[in-house]
Amino acid sequence: MKGAGVMGGFSGKSMLVTGGSQGIGLATARAFADAGADVTITGTRADPSDYADDLSAFAYVRCEMSDPDQRAALCEGIEALDVLVNNAGQSGGSNEFEMDAFRRGLEVNLIAVHDLSERLLPLLRAGEGGAVVNVGSCASFLSYPKAPAYTTSKTALLGLTRAQGDAWAEQGVRSNMVAPGFIRTRMTAGVDQNEDLKKKLLRTVPMRRFAEPSEVASVILFLASDAASYVTGQSIVIDGGLVLH
Numbered sequence: 001m002k003g004a005g006v007m008g009g010f011s012g013k014s015m016l017v018t019g020g021s022q023g024i025g026l027a028t029a030r031a032f033a034d035a036g037a038d039v040t041i042t043g044t045r046a047d048p049s050d051y052a053d054d055l056s057a058f059a060y061v062r063c064e065m066s067d068p069d070q071r072a073a074l075c076e077g078i079e080a081l082d083v084l085v086n087n088a089g090q091s092g093g094s095n096e097f098e099m100d101a102f103r104r105g106l107e108v109n110l111i112a113v114h115d116l117s118e119r120l121l122p123l124l125r126a127g128e129g130g131a132v133v134n135v136g137s138c139a140s141f142l143s144y145p146k147a148p149a150y151t152t153s154k155t156a157l158l159g160l161t162r163a164q165g166d167a168w169a170e171q172g173v174r175s176n177m178v179a180p181g182f183i184r185t186r187m188t189a190g191v192d193q194n195e196d197l198k199k200k201l202l203r204t205v206p207m208r209r210f211a212e213p214s215e216v217a218s219v220i221l222f223l224a225s226d227a228a229s230y231v232t233g234q235s236i237v238i239d240g241g242l243v244l245h
Helices: 023-034 068-076 099-126 148-171 186-192 195-202 213-224
Strands: 014-017 038-043 059-062 083-086 131-135 174-180 235-238
Touching: 014 023, 023 038, 023 083, 023 213, 068 099, 083 099, 083 213, 099 131, 099 148, 131 148, 131 213, 148 174, 174 213, 186 195, 213 235
Parallel strands: 014 038, 014 083, 038 059, 083 131, 131 174, 174 235
Antiparallel strands: none
């Protein structure tokens, strides 16, 4: 039923969460599984047991998102899909102004998203109404001057999401984006443990705290659910008010 609630609406549904081995991806995968979905996640390590967290609730596929052949193999192994969460991402490296690092950042954060989405679109169309949720960033709206590849790719991801939402609407597939701010994950652990830097960053956040990965996951579930059945091509910023200033 269109407009139905979020939780409990994923029983028997098939989900793919890229980069689902940790952080926002893992929180999202767990939330989908708790709601009854069959969840596949990707990671970069050889085996799910190589991670500290228990990933036994999910099907696991190793996939380097920078490798087109591995992306193709991932998609070929999926037989049914209702929701695609393009979460995997990375910075381009220590110096994103160098062309190799710049290309690497765009390949993972943007090209891979378009590639997976197009390859899996037939499966998304085949269901009762597929959904794509792209994981952007506050960098989709703000400049990160030391990370041109990350800033460029996440800004372009906003445009890609709008184009997907427009192009796929008549095919019954929705595409939306979340744009997280400072989230408490392993990637931000160094900041979280540096009290001076943490205080400096949190002065830019009106809510004066980092978010938990589950707070992003809950919005992803909403956008993937029938509760958002009339929402497409949109972005939701999850940043405690950071972009307001």
